[in-house]
Amino acid sequence: MSELAVPAVRRKEGGSAWRGRLEHLATHVVVILLMAIWLIPTIGLLISSFRPSADVQSSGWWTFFFQPAQATLENYTYVLAQAGIGTGFINSLFISIPATVIPVFVAAFAAYAFAWMSFPGRNILFVVVVGLLVVPLQTTFIPILRLYGQIGIEGQFLAVWLAHTGYGLPFAVYLLRNFMGELPREVFESAAIDGASPVTSFFRLAIPMSVPAIAALVIFQFLFVWNDLLVSLIYIGAANPENDPLTISIASLVGNFGQGWWYLAAASFISMAVPLLVFFTLQRYFVRGIVGGSVKG
Amino acid sequence: MDPRLVTAIIVVIGVPAVLVGYIVGTEQALRLVPERRRATVRPWLWLFPALAFLLVYLVYPTIGTLIQSFENNAGKFVGFNNYSWFLNSSDGIGSLFNNIIWLVLLPAITVGVGLLFAVLVDRVRYETIAKSVIFLPLAISATAASVIWLFMFAYQPPGAAQTGTLNAIISGLGGAPVAFIANSTFKFNTLMLIVVMSWMWTGFGMVIISAALKGISPELLEAARVDGANELEVFRHITFPLLLPTLTVVATVMIITALKAFDIVYVMTNGNFDTQVIANSMYTWMFTNGNFGRGAVLAIVLMIAVIPVMAFNIRRFQAQEAIR
Structure with a gap:
């Protein structure tokens, strides 16, 4: 049908072909301008991270293009060894991996129950769980901190793992339940007839068939935790600086160095390395997670 | 043994083992229950970890904070x-007022620019790359984004060499350097912080709007064009109304994000220069004071x-x- 429609359009606009071309040019200009606005800030800092401190203080990053021989790795070696960024990187990994694994498992159990088991109050309970999605984390800090003080895990990795699990669950349950609910019913029914227990069905059928949703969730939760400043600041923060993740190390560098851009730049790019790697290799799943999670809910 | 190695082993092997062990264990535990009651008990065993976490980390503390x-x-x-x-x-109340500025401008910018970009990028061949560029800041931390923009906003007194990108451009054009972070006249610096947040989140709106845009049937648009509608009319009367539910979704997510704004304020001004917001004020009152x-x-x-x-x-x- 659209093939028939095209010539009709052409005929109508035939006289103003130049106008169409002009519009197309305007589109390119706006798109490229926006791309430049989005890229320049990052490029500026990236270049500064490779410049010697004296240069960064005395001239703008764009002058680098006229003297690229000045490039140095000094800033990176300094922050990794001296400014706690190396330790911060390891800590960020120690925090992010379990804080991703635990909520994904726990949410998968719950999502499976919500999707394929029947029990009274199932829909209401699910709405309540999703409703918790918008409780601000800030509302929870004081009582949880008191609780942690009593059981003595403040400043430990465990404190942030469990907190991130609690905070991440409403979204995780929601995303996985929606995906698992769409899986074909016959598969689970025939498995049950063949005598498979729910545990077997879960690990052999539900999980393998839900890989796209799980991948999106893993990326989402991992990036959220890796990039988190607030939760770590509250539950680890000053209580145990040895366990501080990268975001805290960098935030305190901003305070200590103020204008020491060369170090800040290097530290920031070290912290961005992992998210950028995830972004470029798994972008498809990342986008799907965002679109799937938000358009539906 | 190096404590870090112990942690690494717990992280990689211990945690998943406990989780899988739990759910396998439920089936063992169910054998103790009479057979006809198993189907009633089972869902609650599967839900238990999630419900326990939600009760401890969201429900109980919300009530506790209310009492506090x-x-x-x-x-x-x-x-x-x-x-x-x-x-x-x-x-x-001052920080609430700043939050209201955030709440109005952040959705407006992210939805507006996101929509503009989604519509335009649909017509160019380098769509994938262009979208990645706008989307990229969403992957990095707000802390890193703050550092990136502190560098853009860097200010030196007039006369000194301007190494901050924006002030170098302004000086190059013959203007006086602007104190982007410290100048609170007409909430100028709050506006600048919102720009940083918008830079991060526009990609989020753009991706979702773009997905919805691709879902609109091309026949429908073509039919309108055949009937003589120009591109602007097609957008106003067909595309925009069809996108409206999606724009609402993005706007609500952005409103919540604006209310919870913390990292950027904490790193860039820590609430100084009249830029305080509720989340940062709360942190200050709890931990500093x-x-x-x-x-x-x-x-x-x-x-x-x-x-x-x-x-x-x-x-x-x-x-x-x-x-x-």
Whole structure:
């Protein structure tokens, strides 16, 4: 049908072909301008991270293009060894991996129950769980901190793992339940007839068939935790600086160095390395997670 | 053994083993239950970890904070004292006012620019790359984004070499350098912080809007064009109304994000220069000033502000479930 429609359009606009071309040019200009606005800030800092401190203080990053021989790795070696960024990187990994694994498992159990088991109050309970999605984390800090003080895990990795699990669950349950609910019913029914227990069905059928949703969730939760400043600041923060993740190390560098851009730049790019790697290799799943999670809910 | 190695082993092997062990264990435990009751008990065993986490980390502390907001640090009931402090202080009502600016501008910019970009990029061949560029800042931390933009905004007194990108451009054009972070006239610096947040989140809106845009049937647009509508009319009367539900979704997510804004303010100004927002004010009152009652009031205000958005989201969710 659209093939028939095209010539009709052409005929109508035939006289103003130049106008169409002009519009197309305007589109390119706006798109490229926006791309430049989005890229320049990052490029500026990236270049500064490779410049010697004296240069960064005395001239703008764009002058680098006229003297690229000045490039140095000094800033990176300094922050990794001296400014706690190396330790911060390891800590960020120690925090992010379990804080991703635990909520994904726990949410998968719950999502499976919500999707394929029947029990009274199932829909209401699910709405309540999703409703918790918008409780601000800030509302929870004081009582949880008191609780942690009593059981003595403040400043430990465990404190942030469990907190991130609690905070991440409403979204995780929601995303996985929606995906698992769409899986074909016959598969689970025939498995049950063949005598498979729910545990077997879960690990052999539900999980393998839900890989796209799980991948999106893993990326989402991992990036959220890796990039988190607030939760770590509250539950680890000053209580145990040895366990501080990268975001805290960098935030305190901003305070200590103020204008020491060369170090800040290097530290920031070290912290961005992992998210950028995830972004470029798994972008498809990342986008799907965002679109799937938000358009539906 | 190196404590780090122990942690690494716990992280990689211990944690998943415990989780898998739990769910396999439920089936063993169910053997103790009479066979006809197993199907009744089983769902609750599967739900137990999630419900326990939600109760401990979201439900219980919300109630606790509500109680705390009527108490002082010693746990003594003080009525509405903390609330009246909130209404009369720049860290209270003043930060709420700043949050309202965030709440209006952040959705406006992210939805507006996101929509513009999604519509335009649909017509060029380098769509994938262009989208990646806008989307990229969403993957990095707000802390790193703050450093990136502190560098853009860097200010030197007039006469000194301007190494900050924006001030170098302004000086190059013959203007006087601008104190982007410190100048609070007409909330200018708050606006600059919102620019940073928009830089991060526009990609989020763009990706979702773009997905919805691709879902609009091309035949429908073509039919309108055949009937003589120009591109602007097609957009106004067909594309835009069809996108409206999606734009609402993005806007509500952005409203919640604006209310919870913390990292950027904490790193870039720490609430100085009249840029305080509720989330940062709460952090300051809890940890720098050690006043839990006032911190709790700020948290409660944040929650009350979020409730209407929450109600809206749940109602929309239920409407969707009814269609399914």
